Amino acid sequence: MIPQVDPRASYREDKALLDAAVLRVLDSGMYIMGQEVEAFEAEFAAWIGARHGIAVANGTQAVEIALRSVGVGAGDLVLTVSHTAVATAAAIRACGAEPVWVDVADGHFTMDVGLLDETAATLRAGPDGARLKAVVAVHLYGAMVEPGPLLEVCRRHELKLVEDCAQAHGAAWDGKRAGSFGDASAFSFYPTKNLGALGDGGMVCTSDDAAAELARLIRQYGWKERYISAIEGINSRLDPVQAAILRIGLVRLEERNQRRRAIAALYDAGLTGGAITTPAVPAPLTHAYHQYVVRTTDRDGLAARLRAEGVGTGIHYPVPVHAQPAYLGRFDRHCRTLRNTEAVAADILSLPMYPQLTHDDARRVTDLIRKFQGA
Structure with missing residues (x-):
């Protein structure tokens, strides 16, 4: 039998290293956040080419938190594709925002940037123009939306850009990696991804200091100090066992x-x-x-x-x-x-x-x- 995907194969390949990493975390006594997570955040962000990595519980919440970190909220309109995992739309809705569908380009699987431009222009000129806030560009199957034209459209229409990189770990355009172009980006570490955990996990990457600070608040109840919520947040934390596993996978990615x-x-x-x-x-x-x-x-x-x-x-x-x-x-x-x-x-x-x-x-x-x- 040749399976379509086989996440166990990566475990078998690195079994000794992965088993040792899990035992290291178990012996540490630190089972929520901590140094293992912080180390993975720094290593992954550096690999992508972003200043900040904020580890979260899964890829869907990574998109949600990325959107919220750049100012998307209730009633806003977010341009994205319908040819994607439903997680993309679920994350937009979790912010209280509404998706606006943009077709994929003819002969490709990613967003038609020319149509994005036309749709954004029509919306800006209409009664809902003030609600238009962001684009979620889905880099699908390991391919990317061409970043140059995409960024130009976002600048012209004053749109925040969130890259959905759940399927693009290591994809690059002219040598620059997916996840380093937008105002924020979101990654999934679902077991079948190019960089997969043995469970669930996600990451928000950004080079915007303010967005990074806000993302860190959102992922843990809005806490600036323990038990005191400065803003409304959620519980979306990557556990250190998965972080230790992902650090090994990152070396092999x-x-x-x-x-x-x-x-x-x-x-x-x-x-x-x-x-x-x-x-x-x-x-x-x-x-x-x-x-x-x-x-x-x-x-x-x-x-x-x-x-x-x-x-x-x-x-x-x-x-x-x-x-x-x-x-x-x-x-x-x-x-x-x-x-x-x-x-x-x-x-x-x-x-x-x-x-x-x-x-x-x-x-x-x-x-x-x-x-x-x-x-």
């Missing part, structure tokens, strides 16, 4: 991302010339390949054939957020089009992708796909 890129190169080569559309990677992008996502008109048939041959696949994501029951019809008033989003949802398929996937197994996947297509 670039090596493992390189393995992902090697697997992607095998997929690219093996699928060239077929009826499947492989990921487009512009020259300035260093792709992190959280997922390797193809497009095919017979997605369900291909997935069934691969499953019958012992190969796992996934769909990230089968139903866009705007079409899900909890969100259907609620936030469409300012949306211009979601044509590309809906097309993508109908034909995407995630192939097996994790650093320990062997090259032989990757070639087996491409051979089975070509056989299915009659190539």
Whole structure:
């Protein structure tokens, strides 16, 4: 069996180090926050290229806290995509804000920045213009929204930029890493991520001192001093066991991302010339390949054939957020089009992708796909 993802493989690879790290924390007697968390915050922020890292309980709350740290609150409008994990929208709603859907670019999986510009301009000129506050740019599958045009649109329309980097650990544009461009960024350490915990976890990164201070207050009840809440906050703390595990993973992250890129190169080569559309990677992008996502008109048939041959696949994501029951019809008033989003949802398929996937197994996947297509 070739699974679509295999988080246990990273544990097996580093078992001795990880077991020792967990025992170190257990022996320390410090089980909430503490030096292990502070060390990981500093190391991760430095790796990303930000001045501050604020560790939190999960990626969804990382987006929420990042938004709140740049001033997003009740009644505000936040521009984002519907082709994303529902966590993005859930975080916006947790702030009391409302999402405004922007379509993905034709032939890509990330936000259409030209359409973002048009939507923001229309909103600013209308009765809801004062409510428009921020953009959540989702860097998806290990790819990025092109930062130059994105930043220019945000500046022109006076929008705060939060990067949702849950799937972009180690992605870069012209050598500068995802998470270092915006006013704040949010990362998830869910076990299947490029940098995954053995549980849940998240991080807010920023180079804005005021945003960092506010994020630290929000994550722990608004405390400036223990038991005294200066503002309304939440309980969103990364525990030191996960921090110790993530510190080990961070050391291995670039090596493992390189393995992902090697697997992607095998997929690219093996699928060239077929009826499947492989990921487009512009020259300035260093792709992190959280997922390797193809497009095919017979997605369900291909997935069934691969499953019958012992190969796992996934769909990230089968139903866009705007079409899900909890969100259907609620936030469409300012949306211009979601044509590309809906097309993508109908034909995407995630192939097996994790650093320990062997090259032989990757070639087996491409051979089975070509056989299915009659190539």
